[in-house]
Amino acid sequence: KFHEICICLFKTILLFPTLHLQYIITRVLSPPVNVTIKEVKANFAVVAWDIPEGDPVIGFAITQQKKDVRMLRFIQEVNTTTRTCALWDLEEETDYIVHVQSVSMSGTSPLSEPLRFRTPREAETQASKNEVTMEEVGQATQLRAGELIIIVVVLIMWAGVIALFCRQYDIIKDNEPNNNKDKAKNSSECSTPEHPTGGLLRSKNNNNRLPSVNIIEV
Template sequence: MEAIHPSLSKIQYLSPPVNVTIKALKANSAVVTWDIPEGDSVIGFAITQQKKDVRMLRFIQEVNTTTRSCALWDLEEETDYIVHVQSISMSGTSPLSEPLRFRTPREAETQASKSKDEVTMEEVGQSTQLRAGELIIIVVVLIMWAGVIALFCRQYDIIKDNEPNNNKDKAKNSSECSTPEHPTGGLLRSKV
């Protein structure tokens, strides 16, 4: 019997993630969630996503995170997918989780599942976020316009204040040269 190297006996093996589920399933997106067994020191995750009966894989990996969910995007409607999740620790990756199979619905099915007047929380959140963004833009534009108007008024006051002084100076200069016979100034020239 061979002796096992002492450093290998101390390696802690990670357990694969458990309770892997799909939430928020739509025609072109889904959210994968999972749990980590107690005691595993996990620093990230890796997800493999594959269309059923197709050899191409999408591999998503994140480290330095404690999140236990991941959004899958660019999915095709009415398509079967297989997802595996792995935990990542400082010493390596766990085995793959049990395969999770799911099928995306048709776009029409997701739209038909809610009535015309029904509003989802997602839509409310998006419109609130949009309104907040619009409000910020409006406030910035109003502040900028107020600044432009204040600058214009200041410049206008400076111009207005300087204008009467120029007229008074011109009036003084023209009155110095004027004579009682000719209030506009100057002497009569005789025609020769």
């Protein structure tokens, strides 16, 4: 029995690479989904798509064809995780059909559902650009008007603050002479002047009154 078990294990080891390769070959990738056109112009377009979860995708392949024309353009890129591709050198007012495939180590997936789109005229593209430019100009004008309003309000507030400060300063300046007069008056009342005949007058005090001294000459 031990000999038979060893033989079975040996056969399994030998057959494992073949079984693994067969599993990889038989596993088929799912085609990309949600294939759409994100941007289209007269001679330019951008294709976008999604990959089903779990697929070991390492790149993509795109087939581009004019409607009712057999000539194809094939675009393939590997070692990338991007989900968009730019189509260039298109003709204006032309119908195109696009298929997308996923690329893995084992090969490519089936073709996605065909995506049909039509390129516009160059004049229409320029008109759309002008519309976008006018919208941007309108938005910029609105922003500038709002900024001017804010600036005017701030200037008015500063002018009010400066006027209030000047008014308070004038009031304080007008009150300064009156304060000086009151101080001088108070100081003169508290002082003791000399009598013109050589005597001394009584000093003025709010609480104590001292008698005056008179000198009579004979």
